[in-house]
Amino acid sequence: MSELSAFPAASPAEPTPSQTVGPFFAFGLPFSGGADVVPPGTPGAISVHGTVRDGAGAPVPDALLEFWQTGPDGRLPSRPGSVHRDGRSFTGFARVPTDRAGDYAVRTLRPAAPAGSVDAPHIAVTVFARGLLHHLFTRIYFPNHTEANAADPLLASLDDDRRVTLMAVPDGSVTGPGYRFDVRLQGPGETVFLDLIAGSDDSDGRAG
Amino acid sequence: MSPSPADPPAERPAREVTEQDRIVEEIRAAAGLPALRGGHPDRAFGPYRSTALRSPSQPLVIAPPSLTERFAPVFGVVDVAALDHDLTRQHVGDPLGERIVVTGRVCDGEGRPVRNQLVEVWQANASGRYRHEGDQHPAPLDPNFTGGGRCLTDDEGRYRFVTIKPGAYPWRNHTNAWRPAHIHFSVFGTAFTQRMVTQMYFPGDPLFALDPIFSSITDEKAQQRLIARYDHDTTVEEWALGYQWDIVLDGPAATPEDPDDQ
Numbered sequence: 001m002s003e004l005s006a007f008p009a010a011s012p013a014e015p016t017p018s019q020t021v022g023p024f025f026a027f028g029l030p031f032s033g034g035a036d037v038v039p040p041g042t043p044g045a046i047s048v049h050g051t052v053r054d055g056a057g058a059p060v061p062d063a064l065l066e067f068w069q070t071g072p073d074g075r076l077p078s079r080p081g082s083v084h085r086d087g088r089s090f091t092g093f094a095r096v097p098t099d100r101a102g103d104y105a106v107r108t109l110r111p112a113a114p115a116g117s118v119d120a121p122h123i124a125v126t127v128f129a130r131g132l133l134h135h136l137f138t139r140i141y142f143p144n145h146t147e148a149n150a151a152d153p154l155l156a157s158l159d160d161d162r163r164v165t166l167m168a169v170p171d172g173s174v175t176g177p178g179y180r181f182d183v184r185l186q187g188p189g190e191t192v193f194l195d196l197i198a199g200s201d202d203s204d205g206r207a208g
Numbered sequence: 209m210s211p212s213p214a215d216p217p218a219e220r221p222a223r224e225v226t227e228q229d230r231i232v233e234e235i236r237a238a239a240g241l242p243a244l245r246g247g248h249p250d251r252a253f254g255p256y257r258s259t260a261l262r263s264p265s266q267p268l269v270i271a272p273p274s275l276t277e278r279f280a281p282v283f284g285v286v287d288v289a290a291l292d293h294d295l296t297r298q299h300v301g302d303p304l305g306e307r308i309v310v311t312g313r314v315c316d317g318e319g320r321p322v323r324n325q326l327v328e329v330w331q332a333n334a335s336g337r338y339r340h341e342g343d344q345h346p347a348p349l350d351p352n353f354t355g356g357g358r359c360l361t362d363d364e365g366r367y368r369f370v371t372i373k374p375g376a377y378p379w380r381n382h383t384n385a386w387r388p389a390h391i392h393f394s395v396f397g398t399a400f401t402q403r404m405v406t407q408m409y410f411p412g413d414p415l416f417a418l419d420p421i422f423s424s425i426t427d428e429k430a431q432q433r434l435i436a437r438y439d440h441d442t443t444v445e446e447w448a449l450g451y452q453w454d455i456v457l458d459g460p461a462a463t464p465e466d467p468d469d470q
Binding site: 013014015016017018019020021022023024025026027028029054055056058060062066068069070076077078079080081082083084086091092093111114117119122123124126128129130131132133134135136137139153154157158162185186187190191192193194195196197198199200 | 256260263274280282286317324326328330340354392394405406424431434454
């Protein structure tokens, strides 16, 4: 690498702008076992599943969802291997495309809040899709954490009709306990999407 | 936006106004609006028709990142095979097209390298066709080219792919719509908030000003950040042309107290 092409070190830089994931990510992004945050048969595993819909209520068959979460011990995995499935580990990370009906499903464990966290247990979610120029962040919360949810700063800031869009709905099936979490990109029941970058700026001035 | 060679000629003898003309008009109207933070596109960008029903109508809710969102999935050698970065060596034969090297650095907004994080790419082949059932463009598939690759950034945040230059291709946004040649990139930072998916373009493409996806970036400087630079130092003698493209993630990096067990 020549000096001429070296990147200027430690200089503030403007972000690279986002572009849509497009319709053809199927051979680039999904990976084997991407929907399995834990292997099949893991004790305590739950299914989180749902449908992604557009502003007209039509299913979105070319969305891609990513999930990132703590385990039941409240810890985030810190070992490499997030897109490698070894058949035994909880990776904390899932990536799954929607199918032709706009549906997705992941197998995971219930998240717990990290020690000292002000936020209720949740799964962080990123939504990508053709027609979506910049990904969207949202969160999946669980209704059984009544006290933690009541104290969660984000949930507390939302009106009831919006808060409910972040709440998984218990919905077990033959495969075991499950939760439904639908994503509505636009329109009635539109999912609450988050601006975490502006949220980071806000928190810069705060202690801790 | 300044006029470019791709602008439709204004002084030609009268002809029917095309759908492409109207798209370009809409693009120019949007170029006058203030750019969004970071130069990112407005999700509701009219000229890209599919945004109409897929962009939220409610404003995003500003929220401080949770502890979960302040960290990111961790990647290592177990995630990437040795040849995953070379899209020209995934089959028995060599793919058709112009072999290229694409390399650059991934860094955060402070210019700090993003180390050991996953970079993934996918792209059309040299004739502008994706290996995907949804791609009906009547251009040939290449039995020696799939078009997907991945690698980890090194200690200086560098990534490097060997591939072939993708072709432009038509799509159905409007009549006679064509995408400029591009490579899709997916990048992780050290915080979930830094996640980024974008597209890298090639210098001097005549389709830029006609393309609603590229033009959804309305700030010209921000547009330039999506265009790779031809770099003769990266070019490999008797083998492949070289392009440099650096990626800057937004959002704060993970805090130094990363509970890393490495």
